[in-house]
């Protein structure tokens with residue numbers, strides 16, 4: 284099948300990275316629990332007999348009023364709150380506010396670094412993420428005294444591949460900070476930290492927009508909807524659209540494999556740490572600490588094909604039968620959550636979004652068969668929903684036939700492209716925006732790839748140059764030494780004559796000392 288073939292060209296990294304980058308853009312917080320209907324069953328229990336068949340569902344927190352100055356009807360629509368910044372700005376590494384940010388920074392070291400785990404290091408002495416301080420950690424497992432990791436995004440422990448990526452970025456930050464300190468001995472901790480953060484944000488943007496998005500939506504959609512960068516546009520709203528987070532970017536759930544592979548240095552099944560079922564990787568950072576660090580997991584993501592979404596079996600049972608969601612003491616079903624979340628947020632139906640994207644509305648079964656790769660799936664969906672207007676957008680989008688050169692159907696490609704363009708053009712700190720970096724620095728930033736970041740922050744020595752496109756080891760793999768690296772010399776700066784400036788980081792430390800004295 285064509286859709287299977289296209290996804291099989293991709294590596295597992297292609298769900299690892301966007302999982303993380305999706306977390307850059309939106310975090311929907313939840314409020315009171317309400318019972319939800321169990322989808323997929325033959326009976327309809329809601330709301331009368333939930334004892335056996337309902338899944339708990341917490342509605343999302345609404346935002347009170349949005350969009351002063353907008354069309355009044357639009358402004359009165361209830362939207363849901365985004366608990367993080369929507370920008371692709373490295374917030375998964377640094378958090379979206381000062382509280383989390385201060386917890387993550389190594390404020391005592393005066394070196395601009397992020398704080399690392401005080402208790403454990405990996406087999407080669409590389410650092411791990413710090414622990415959360417909660418005593419009642421969901422991550423605790425048997426005798427292993429390993430709590431949840433802390434990172435800029437609270438979902439860091441959701442799965443081992445995701446945790447590994449968070450850790451790569453932490454290490455990358457600290458490496459860059461160390462080099463910048465060495466190059467610019469006169470920089471204070473605050474300057475080192477902020478400059479490093481700026482670089483990490485730029486790397487996220489480059490990898491997302493240059494290396495990842497075109498492979499998902501295809502070059503044609505990329506050129507038509509996103510196009511080349513034309514500078515910061517203050518009229519563009521860069522917030523995360525509801526439909527992007529609640530439906531379109533959740534296409535990724537259909538690319539998740541039921542198994543997380545762990546591979547040895549020859550990209551073969553690891554002798555000591557075999558591959559795991561997906562559910563065994565949820566909230567289990569102890570496996571990273573006690574089972575060989577992140578290298579086997581990262582090799583697994585590089586050395587394995589992405590799961591191909593089938594239109595008649597969209598999500599693996601590991602996600603529909605074994606999903607763990609914090610604070611809910613039963614196995615959950617991600618497909619049901621996605622559908623119910625779309626309804627909770629009041630998303631218009633599939634046909635309205637096709638309209639929005641300039642695609643033909645579906646009026647008949649024959650129309651639907653034209654856009655869905657599997658005719659029997661089209662029939663089953665229409666039987667269930669009775670009318671095309673009723674189809675939930677997440678489902679409709681997932682079963683569409685892929686557009687040429689893309690790995691999603693035209694409606695999701697359109698919605699993803701529109702969002703990505705807004706995130707780029709509406710971001711005044713976009714890495715290519717005027718005044719952000721010198722031309723020399725930009726040239727250096729462009730040398731970086733996800734593969735190089737993996738090389739620099741693990742003991743992996745051979746990688747594919749493009750971490751997203753699959754090739755079976757050793758075909759196409761290169762030595763890490765052969766991949767271009769960013770030269771931070773471009774950030775070397777002559778010492779300024781102005782000696783009156785008090786470094787901000789020193790002010791922060793002084794305040795702490797003051798507090799200590801008073802206490």
Ligand code: HEM
Nearest residue numbers: 298301302305309310311442528532533535536539620624
């Ligand atoms: C094993 C892998 C994954 C697991 C276990 C997982 C789990 C979840 C869960 C539990 C939610 C919240 C569902 C709800 O209550 O509405 C969610 C939301 C989401 N997921 Fe995933 N996910 C995974 C991979 C991915 C990937 C690969 C992507 C993107 C390509 C992605 C994109 C999103 C987005 C955009 C949201 C909405 C975020 C928000 O608005 O708060 N996820 N995921």
